Amino acid sequence: MFESAKLGHKIDKDDYREREAKLREALLAAQFKLKQQGDFPVVILLSGVPTGGRGEMASQLNEWMDPRHIESHAFGLPNDEEAEKPPLWRYWRALPPKGKTAIFFDGWYLGPMWDALRSGDKVALQREIERITRFERMLASEGVLLMKFWLHLPKADLKKRIKKLESDPLTEWRVGESDRWFLKNYDEIIANLQPMLQGTNLAFAPWRVVEAGDANYRSISVGQQLLEALNARFDKQFQPYGEAAPLLPSVDGVRLLDRLELTHALDKKDYEKRLAEVQGRLNQLTRKRGFKKMGVAAVFEGMDAAGKGGAIRRITAALDVRQYGIVPIAAPTEEERAQPYLWRFWRHVPSHGQVRIFDRSWYGRVLVERVEGFASQFDWMRAYSEINDFEAQLDAANTVVVKFWLAIDPDEQLRRFKEREAIEWKRFKITDEDWRNRDKWDDYIIAASDMIDRTSSAHAPWHLIGANNKYHARVTILEKLCDAIEARLKRKE
Amino acid sequence: MFESAKLGHKIDKDDYREREAKLREALLAAQFKLKQQGDFPVVILLSGVPTGGRGEMASQLNEWMDPRHIESHAFGLPNDEEAEKPPLWRYWRALPPKGKTAIFFDGWYLGPMWDALRSGDKVALQREIERITRFERMLASEGVLLMKFWLHLPKADLKKRIKKLESDPLTEWRVGESDRWFLKNYDEIIANLQPMLQGTNLAFAPWRVVEAGDANYRSISVGQQLLEALNARFDKQFQPYGEAAPLLPSVDGVRLLDRLELTHALDKKDYEKRLAEVQGRLNQLTRKRGFKKMGVAAVFEGMDAAGKGGAIRRITAALDVRQYGIVPIAAPTEEERAQPYLWRFWRHVPSHGQVRIFDRSWYGRVLVERVEGFASQFDWMRAYSEINDFEAQLDAANTVVVKFWLAIDPDEQLRRFKEREAIEWKRFKITDEDWRNRDKWDDYIIAASDMIDRTSSAHAPWHLIGANNKYHARVTILEKLCDAIEARLKRKE
Numbered sequence A, B: 001m002f003e004s005a006k007l008g009h010k011i012d013k014d015d016y017r018e019r020e021a022k023l024r025e026a027l028l029a030a031q032f033k034l035k036q037q038g039d040f041p042v043v044i045l046l047s048g049v050p051t052g053g054r055g056e057m058a059s060q061l062n063e064w065m066d067p068r069h070i071e072s073h074a075f076g077l078p079n080d081e082e083a084e085k086p087p088l089w090r091y092w093r094a095l096p097p098k099g100k101t102a103i104f105f106d107g108w109y110l111g112p113m114w115d116a117l118r119s120g121d122k123v124a125l126q127r128e129i130e131r132i133t134r135f136e137r138m139l140a141s142e143g144v145l146l147m148k149f150w151l152h153l154p155k156a157d158l159k160k161r162i163k164k165l166e167s168d169p170l171t172e173w174r175v176g177e178s179d180r181w182f183l184k185n186y187d188e189i190i191a192n193l194q195p196m197l198q199g200t201n202l203a204f205a206p207w208r209v210v211e212a213g214d215a216n217y218r219s220i221s222v223g224q225q226l227l228e229a230l231n232a233r234f235d236k237q238f239q240p241y242g243e244a245a246p247l248l249p250s251v252d253g254v255r256l257l258d259r260l261e262l263t264h265a266l267d268k269k270d271y272e273k274r275l276a277e278v279q280g281r282l283n284q285l286t287r288k289r290g291f292k293k294m295g296v297a298a299v300f301e302g303m304d305a306a307g308k309g310g311a312i313r314r315i316t317a318a319l320d321v322r323q324y325g326i327v328p329i330a331a332p333t334e335e336e337r338a339q340p341y342l343w344r345f346w347r348h349v350p351s352h353g354q355v356r357i358f359d360r361s362w363y364g365r366v367l368v369e370r371v372e373g374f375a376s377q378f379d380w381m382r383a384y385s386e387i388n389d390f391e392a393q394l395d396a397a398n399t400v401v402v403k404f405w406l407a408i409d410p411d412e413q414l415r416r417f418k419e420r421e422a423i424e425w426k427r428f429k430i431t432d433e434d435w436r437n438r439d440k441w442d443d444y445i446i447a448a449s450d451m452i453d454r455t456s457s458a459h460a461p462w463h464l465i466g467a468n469n470k471y472h473a474r475v476t477i478l479e480k481l482c483d484a485i486e487a488r489l490k491r492k493e
Helices: A013-037 A054-064 A089-094 A112-119 A122-141 A155-167 A177-184 A186-199 A215-235 A268-285 A289-293 A308-316 A362-366 A377-396 A410-422 A424-429 A432-439 A441-455 A470-492 B013-037 B054-064 B089-094 B112-119 B122-141 B155-167 B177-184 B186-199 B215-235 B268-287 B289-293 B308-316 B362-366 B377-396 B410-422 B424-429 B432-439 B441-455 B470-492
Strands: A042-048 A070-073 A101-105 A145-152 A207-211 A295-302 A324-328 A355-359 A399-407 A462-466 B042-048 B070-073 B101-105 B145-152 B207-211 B295-302 B324-328 B355-359 B399-407 B462-466
Touching: A013 A054, A013 A215, A042 A054, A054 A070, A054 A101, A054 A145, A054 A215, A054 B308, A070 B324, A089 A101, A112 A122, A112 A186, A122 A145, A122 A186, A122 A377, A145 A215, A155 A177, A155 A186, A177 A186, A207 A215, A268 A308, A268 A470, A289 A470, A295 A308, A295 A470, A308 A324, A308 A355, A308 A399, A308 A470, A308 B054, A324 B070, A362 A377, A362 A441, A377 A399, A377 A441, A399 A441, A399 A470, A410 A424, A410 A432, A432 A441, A441 A462, A462 A470, B013 B054, B013 B215, B042 B054, B054 B070, B054 B101, B054 B145, B054 B215, B089 B101, B112 B122, B112 B186, B122 B145, B122 B186, B122 B377, B145 B215, B155 B177, B155 B186, B177 B186, B207 B215, B268 B289, B268 B308, B268 B470, B289 B470, B295 B308, B295 B470, B308 B324, B308 B355, B308 B399, B308 B470, B362 B377, B362 B441, B377 B399, B377 B441, B399 B441, B399 B470, B410 B424, B410 B432, B432 B441, B441 B462, B462 B470
Parallel strands: A042 A101, A042 A145, A070 A101, A145 A207, A295 A355, A295 A399, A324 A355, A399 A462, B042 B101, B042 B145, B070 B101, B145 B207, B295 B355, B295 B399, B324 B355, B399 B462
Antiparallel strands: none
């Protein structure tokens, strides 16, 4: 990766002046177009060898373009809110909306990735490469223009720069311990960086290694590449990076959800007894000391009128109101529409000690958006792995993900719809849309079956709840939820 | 305040059942209407004597209504992000949007207010009462339905409850040190609470003291009051709480801004020298250790084409990109429109060590919104004191507020408009709106003069910059900014 970045590239002063004037005007115009059209965001990731000029380059871009539409983000150690969330949370929080640009200093290559590099642990390094690759693929598929620059210095140049900074009392403070470590272990680090950069060198987001010894060369290189990438994007309609293969339901017509037992016996009296017991159990679990160090994301999906709301109320009734939040998923807001689709769920990742209940969820992508054609096939098909990734990150941050699919049969649904229409204060629960969805029953069964197959994982399995009997469904849901919390509490002890 | 809350109020079981059934249905319907109309948010503040049942009451409300549209917020000690911001920042962050409800446990009556109560410092207490009053008046004027409940227990009841909890190993942990402190100093605390509750007992947001010894009485009281308040609001078009007095410009026609010297001499050569000096000074100031413990909010307002953008670029060129952010103020987003107007600026309150530059600002309320009639006279007139309050809070959190009004004369503006139209890459900077605003020149001068009079304060004065000469304006702005930072750094040393 670094061979072409130790050739002593240079641009002389006169040449620079001429090229800079043109470049600046073109970049400003491109940025204006970006803002006017507002159909994709730009993320510029600046990384590289210490003293390679990340800060100067970012300043240069701000000077060339309109700095009001560029945000720069540097990340240090996580603060106490960030430390409870998955490591990517803070980058999600800083993503620019469509039409805007953000500069990330090192970004998600910090933290676990550098730890792996420093420790020389090849397995960890490979795992980090894969994580990053998945994240960047998601960004690219969402239309983010991702420009990754590595500002490089050959060893001799780095040594010269560090010496120069150290020799002047006014600049001495700029040389940190990690810079000296980098210089001392230069060859080894570069050897380790090679697979990292190659491993994350993706067709849709390649690394752009730029020799940074000469500031003129560095600036024109970065600026010119950014300009070309912007113009290339303007020239054509955005195409997601891939083609979806066709997906067929099983050819014998038997779908997973057809085999689910929907009706269970449980009478009101037994229900009330069991409910009180399991609510007590849930309450006790959330009072344990260990619960302060874990989070819960409970996800409810299912057919309309399957009883999601009722089940949720039986959960919240057992909890201290200070411990839970319900996130009802409706149409995304304007700010949410300007971001990758998972962004609006990242906003609601629970802190430790909290139960966050999602009344419908990120699975909308592979259910309603698939069935209604709101998302392209490529978009909903890539969602399976993106969602698995998201949940794995939650799990790793000690937030347990508990997912429920509530299933009823069409007759039971019809009965409930009619009941809702008849009772005054339930009438607002039934809309024309519910009737329309009902016509697509089979499509939803197919979509849900695929979803369950593709997103059930060891750490976040789907619980399939036959819900013709509401009592049985509620008690079962509470029990599964308790089991999941209990298992997690035990793991930590 | 507490006299009527020690009468041993009670509701018996049968009566409760009957009243609860009706209340529940009515509350659910009201909540649904609230959500559908979506024209105001509801904030329920639950406070009171320890063991008075805040948590139970919140659970009850969640059980009666649809918990998906209610968020509950309990606040402990500020986390490290909150600690750098004004104390109200975390409550702003948690405000519900229109159509939704939030329950705050004690809310902004925690923290400084309790400190004042515990210390018995009467001056501090009075200051807190005034702060809270201003905040609540702003919320009410913005249409927030604010319901403040004090769940009360006479001393004997409190004693009984604490004893009962303490006697059972299963509930003993519920009694904290502060509960025992409350019981021990009951009479004195209640005596101090009396002026606090009376001082914050506002016509538009009265305290509702509810005796909490009998859970039935407590629940029906709170529920009924909430229902009445909701219905009263539905019944009429919302009227902001007040009438604006007429405001006249000075009767001799001389306005503050007419007297400002607009033209200053500074040639390009001297400019470049002075600019380099003052940029160097700014850079050094932001590298000082003390700068990590302060924030800067720099506000730019002025006539169109007065040179705000150019001045901002001269500031950012002197800063490390990791230290600044620019907030260009455009039309509010959908999420922002569902909140009080200052909410979208609270979102951008700088952290310590950061310079946040506002290219136009919260002053839009008293400039463009006043002139164009987007805000009612009552709304923009109340904004003066709300803005002063906001800036005083920033100042108290060690964020220095530096405000610039850039003034040019109409001829200079015309010259710049024409220049912008002539130069290809400047053309996007001039729009039809700029020409329309120009026709209202005098209205803007009057509005700006009023604004400067009413919002210049010792800690956040307006700097009036005659900007016919761009060079002079830029250098002056940088100098004022440096002076303000330097003065703040000295104060901390």
